[in-house]
Amino acid sequence: MKGFRYLQHVATLELNRAQCTGCGRCVEVCPHGVFAVAEGKARITDKNACMECGACAKNCAAAAILVDAGVGCASGLINEWFRERKMRGVGGNCCS
Amino acid sequence: MPGFLGWRATAVGRVAEIATTLTFGDLLGRWKARWGIGRMSYLVPAGLYAVGTPTADDPVLVTANYKMSYDIVRQALSGRNAWLLVLETFGINVWCAAGKGTFGTDELVRRIGATGLARVVSHRRLILPILGAPGVAAHEVTRHTGFAVLYATIRATDLPEYLDNGMVTTQAMREQTFSxxxxxxxxxxxxxxxxxxxxxxxxxxxxxxxxxxxxxxxxxxxxxxxxxxxxxxxxxxxxxxxxxxxxxxxxxxxxxxxxxxxxxxxxxxxxxxxxxxxxxxxxxxxxxxxxxxxxxxxxxxxxxxxxxxxxxxxxxxxxxxxxxxxxxxxxxxxx
Structure with missing residues (x-):
């Protein structure tokens, strides 16, 4: 995304090129231009731009994409941490 | 019902016709929601709506039932004939609801069935916001309903250009901004x-x-x-x-x-x-x-x-x- 760059080398995005059918859905749904399709296969061209929204994996009919998608805000993660320990959260969810 | 104009008869009964211009009350509501006043109950009923005088050939656009989302989309459709399918996201915007899965495959499939959309329109295409994609598996929707999913634009304000452009998404339309x-x-x-x-x-x-x-x-x-x-x-x-x-x-x-x-x-x-x-x-x-x-x-x-x-x-x-x-x-x- 122009003018913005978050932490590098952290995205969990993985593409299994052997499974890819080159349909191009990932290119259509990615808001950060992470993918490109060439010669019938998708390719990750800018992994560091990935925000792990999970749109590509969800829309991949060939199930060739893996990404750890989910709530990405601090208060949401703190709440998740509390929930995992069966404790009541303190704050709200970011998108509640 | 915000923006209600009247009823339109369709193959499945009457559908509410809605306005594409926002009133002072709509703008005030948006301002209040921005300030967190009544934000969690700022919603419209899920269902199918008519914009202009749509026929069976006109496009179907899908959005969330957060009133701000609904307002922005109907405003973008000013001067056009289209169907607006509003999903039950419990008053949450498209992006956040997609992350939660309420703007999702199941709700979309259910809403297509509940509204009888397949009998209202003769084509089998749905226009979705790109930021709804984290919740919707397009291929699953097609498998269950026969409707193809087109991920159109990130911003609703690009919809007029998208529709005029023969439903082709340009690079700029799928590029996230944060101005x-x-x-x-x-x-x-x-x-x-x-x-x-x-x-x-x-x-x-x-x-x-x-x-x-x-x-x-x-x-x-x-x-x-x-x-x-x-x-x-x-x-x-x-x-x-x-x-x-x-x-x-x-x-x-x-x-x-x-x-x-x-x-x-x-x-x-x-x-x-x-x-x-x-x-x-x-x-x-x-x-x-x-x-x-x-x-x-x-x-x-x-x-x-x-x-x-x-x-x-x-x-x-x-x-x-x-x-x-x-x-x-x-x-x-x-x-």
Whole structure:
């Protein structure tokens, strides 16, 4: 995304090129231009731009994409941490 | 029903016709939602709506039942004939609802069935917002309903161009932006969300500081804290691309440090004791950093893994800074 760059080398995005059918859905749904399709296969061209929204994996009919998608805000993660320990959260969810 | 004009007869019975111009009440409602007033009950009924005088050949657009989403989409369809399929997302916008899965495959499939859409239109195409894709598996929708999913644009304001363009998405339409204006729109709700804990903390701080150093000094303490909250919730979002570092906590700490220096100069820091100076320069950046880190939840480019990584380092650092600041205050009192 122009003018913005978050932490590098952290995205969990993985593409299994052997499974890819080159349909191009990932290119259509990615808001950060992470993918490109060439010669019938998708390719990750800018992994560091990935925000792990999970749109590509969800829309991949060939199930060739893996990404750890989910709530990405601090208060949401703190709440998740509390929930995992069966404790009541303190704050709200970011998108509640 | 906001924007209701009348009824339109279709193959499955009557469908509400809706206006594409927003009234003063709609704009006031949007302003209130931006400020967090009644935001969680700002919704419209899910279902199928008619924009203009649509026929069986006209396009079907899908959106969430957050009223702001519904308003922005119907406004973008001004002067056109189209069907608007509103999903039950419980008053949450498309992007957040997609993340939760309520703007999702199941709800879309269910809503297509419940509205009898297949009998209303003769084609089998649905136009969805790109930011709805994290919740919707297009191929599953097609498998269950026969409708093909077209991910059109990120912003509803690009819909007219998309529709005029023969439903072709240009590069610009699928490119996420986060302009000053877009960030400015998010600031009020950041401030409102921070309000409650800030009031509690300020009351406690005021009482403690008043007991130790008198009410005037206590007032200075809560003003300093309040400024740090604003540095994290207002200054950091607005100046986001200008403040150095990819880490939001770091950006917030920089804004908080700037505020500490400003406050030192404005509030007569030269006359403060060493402990007070130390406490201010530790606590204020930590508070600002916390709110800046929380802003990752409102941006369209921060990843979950990135936020996790930041938090592992930043939360203990903030905790230490606050403890040290508290320690410095106590030391200043007794030493």
């Amino acid at each position: 000053f204006r877009e960030r400015l729109a998010l600031v009020p709700v950041e401030v409102v969300m921070a309000q409650k804990p800030t009031v509690v903390v300020c009351v406690v701080l005021f009482l403690a500081a008043a007991a130790a150093a008198g009410p005037v000094n206590a007032l200075f303490v809560i003003l300093a804290w309040f400024g740090a909250v604003l540095a994290g919730t207002v200054v950091t979002p607005l100046l986001l691309p200008v403040i150095p570092g990819p880490s939001f906590a770091f950006k917030g700490a920089v804004a908080g440090l700037a505020w500490s220096i400003l406050w030192y100069l404005v509030a007569g820091g030269a006359g403060w004791g060493r402990a007070t100076v130390g406490a201010a320069f530790l606590a204020l950046p930590a508070v600002s950093a916390f709110y800046a880190l929380n802003f990752t939840g409102s941006t369209p480019f921060t990843s979950r893994s990135g936020v996790k990584k930041e938090m592992r380092l930043a939360i203990p650092a903030m905790g230490c800074a606050l403890l040290l600041a508290g320690g410095a205050c106590l030391a200043g009192l007794f030493l």
